[in-house]
Amino acid sequence: MADVAVIGAQWGDEGKGKLVDWLSARADVVVRFQGGHNAGHTLVIDGKVYKLSLLPSGIVRDGKVSVIGNGVVVDPWALVDEMDRLRDQSISITPVNLVIAENVPLILPLHGELDVLREAAAGDKKIGTTKRGIGPAYEDKVGRRAIRLIDLAYPSTLKEKVEKLLTHHNALRRGLGVKELNPEALVEKLKQIAPKILPYAGPAWRLVQEARKAGKRILFEGAQGVLLDVDHGTYPYVTSSNVVAGQAAAGAGLGPKALGYVLGIVKAYTTRVGEGPFPTEDESETGQLLGERGREFGTVTGRKRRCGWFDAVLVRQSLKLAGVDGIALTKLDVLDGFNELKVCIGYDLDGKQIDYFPAGMDAQASVKPVYETMPGWQGSTEGARSWADLPAEAVKYVRRIEELIECPVALVSTSPEREDVILMRDPYED
Ligand code: GDP
Ligand code: IMO
Ligand code: MG
Numbered sequence: 001m002a003d004v005a006v007i008g009a010q011w012g013d014e015g016k017g018k019l020v021d022w023l024s025a026r027a028d029v030v031v032r033f034q035g036g037h038n039a040g041h042t043l044v045i046d047g048k049v050y051k052l053s054l055l056p057s058g059i060v061r062d063g064k065v066s067v068i069g070n071g072v073v074v075d076p077w078a079l080v081d082e083m084d085r086l087r088d089q090s091i092s093i094t095p096v097n098l099v100i101a102e103n104v105p106l107i108l109p110l111h112g113e114l115d116v117l118r119e120a121a122a123g124d125k126k127i128g129t130t131k132r133g134i135g136p137a138y139e140d141k142v143g144r145r146a147i148r149l150i151d152l153a154y155p156s157t158l159k160e161k162v163e164k165l166l167t168h169h170n171a172l173r174r175g176l177g178v179k180e181l182n183p184e185a186l187v188e189k190l191k192q193i194a195p196k197i198l199p200y201a202g203p204a205w206r207l208v209q210e211a212r213k214a215g216k217r218i219l220f221e222g223a224q225g226v227l228l229d230v231d232h233g234t235y236p237y238v239t240s241s242n243v244v245a246g247q248a249a250a251g252a253g254l255g256p257k258a259l260g261y262v263l264g265i266v267k268a269y270t271t272r273v274g275e276g277p278f279p280t281e282d283e284s285e286t287g288q289l290l291g292e293r294g295r296e297f298g299t300v301t302g303r304k305r306r307c308g309w310f311d312a313v314l315v316r317q318s319l320k321l322a323g324v325d326g327i328a329l330t331k332l333d334v335l336d337g338f339n340e341l342k343v344c345i346g347y348d349l350d351g352k353q354i355d356y357f358p359a360g361m362d363a364q365a366s367v368k369p370v371y372e373t374m375p376g377w378q379g380s381t382e383g384a385r386s387w388a389d390l391p392a393e394a395v396k397y398v399r400r401i402e403e404l405i406e407c408p409v410a411l412v413s414t415s416p417e418r419e420d421v422i423l424m425r426d427p428y429e430d
Contacts (some may be wrong), residue, residue: 002260003218004427005248008225011272013298013305013415015330017041017186020057020221021265022411022421026428027219029211030058034241034250035223036073036107036137037082038130040299050089051299054079056221059098060084060091063212067204068100071241071251074135074149075107076193100197101204101253103144108112109189110153110181111136117176127237128274132299138240140165149201152194155187158360162187178386205253212258217428220248220259226318227272234364237276244322261427263410264324266315266334268401270334271305273298273336278363279309279357281343294334311344311369312404317357324424326410329398331413333383341397343405346368354381374400384414386422 001272004023006203008014017206021043024030044050052059053080054074056066059400068074070427079100083093089342111133118136119126140146147166151158162183168181198249208218226232226241228239241247245262269290272278281287290296317329347354358364377391382392390398390412402409412422 001257002428002430003212003220003260004263005245006262006265007222007322007324008226008242008272009264009266009315009322009324009327010229011169012223012225013040013065013271014225014267015328016222016265017043017052017057018330018413018416018418019263019265019328020219020410021045021060021418022059023219023427024058024064026217027058028216029067029208029253030056030206030219030221031067031069032056032072032223033069033248034071035239036132036134037075037078038132038134038239038300038387039221039223041221042416043418045418048089048264050086050091052082052086054082055086055093055301056352058221059086059093062092064097064099067252068098068104068164068207068236069208070101070103070203071214072101072104072133073107073141074100074104075112075133076197078132080193080196090243095199098200099204099207100149102148102150104149105137105141106149107133107137108147108186110186111140113178114169114172117178121176121322126275130274130404132300134269135240138256143168147190149197152190152198152302153201155191158190159187161251162190162221185351193220208252208254212254215274218258220252222248227314229321231381232318232321234276236254237274246323255318261326261430262322262324262361263427264322264327264407265321266327266405267330268310268335268397270311271296271303271316273303274325275306277345278306278308278368279297279314279369280311281306281324282308284367288348294331309342309344309371310401312401313344313347313355314357315405316405319405324407326408326412326427326430327405328411329401330413331411332394332412333381335376335394336380336382337378337421341374341376342371343374343404344380345372346370381414383417384412384422385421387424390422398426
């Protein structure tokens, strides 16, 4: 059974949402398995734009079941707002088409506040987080003091757990010089949101297991990208979860053999939002142009994304780390009209050429990209749906990338619109 996992292979925003939406036509259940509302996945369907942060991208298709797996951190207020926004766009969300793992840890207002306080205190050493409380919420999960969704159903346990959690947080808050929190007020706030979210809570792991047993197809929707992975990314400039394919199993409640095909989503150039190393970052007009043509503004925070040429070294490494079988190359159309294109094929580190991205912070900041230059194309790839529609130089660019990253290109995306995809190998058939 070929269940497909979609993983971002760079610093996020590669176009995962678009590809998950496209693939969900072939799937029955779509599962988010890590991250939280730091993610921003954009879908464009017949010109109508849907922005999803916590809801799996399958939610926009009738007849699909969307699952928020145990590996996600859920801000119940943000989720309720997102559901309201989607309902205003005529999307139906009911406990039949949305199930949230009852054991997900919750993001509370104190997590967002802590995220903001820490970033402010870090000054120019800040991470550039989305300020959504993601890191602090994962810390509490691993610290075994998180409030989980199911706790909302048990008021006396909830009170005890909130008191324990606040013993920890109030000590931190005293240290940071901010007002301590009152447990009763937090319990009250949680009791008010509980009826809006508890109807969706359930043993998500059983649902996905039973769906598999019944021969249904599961689609795993990753958030962020491998270079933001807490182990493999540009630490400490990373998010606080594992984003690689192994996490899809752990974060959904399945064994690793549930993953049939891992599809890496790769942008035809590179972007990053937030701080941290970025070897091919281009602060000249070229980077500006990539940003303008690719409309590179964050879906979640509206921040301008940093832009640069394609980095084959980073992507090759990411694909291996994530266990990717094939990629979807996105935003090829953004490269239309450039006279020449550069691709990073190695790094210079203190005068030595290396073919991988080193782990040390200093080395990551000081590697200099070694470029190969390729001719660009003047024709348009925008909206292309077949290989035959691509200019010869665009075909060469895709083939060269395929060679450098040591991984086949399964799909190419040529516009934000749902159906503007060139299919070369079907991940569900491969
Ligand atoms: P995600 O976080 O990986 O889902 O990606 P985002 O939605 O944050 O950012 C990708 C942006 O590029 C969105 O605005 C998409 O609508 C858009 N997009 C996706 N694929 C393509 C493509 O092939 N061409 C162009 N021009 N835009 C695309
Ligand atoms: P999608 O799923 C791009 C980045 C933030 C920051 C770092 C840590 O849309 O690709 P966090 O708030 O997670 O603690 O921030 O990670 N980041 C993303 N960048 N796309 C995302 O998600 C991101 N989610 C987090 O900008 O650098
Ligand atoms: Mg995004």
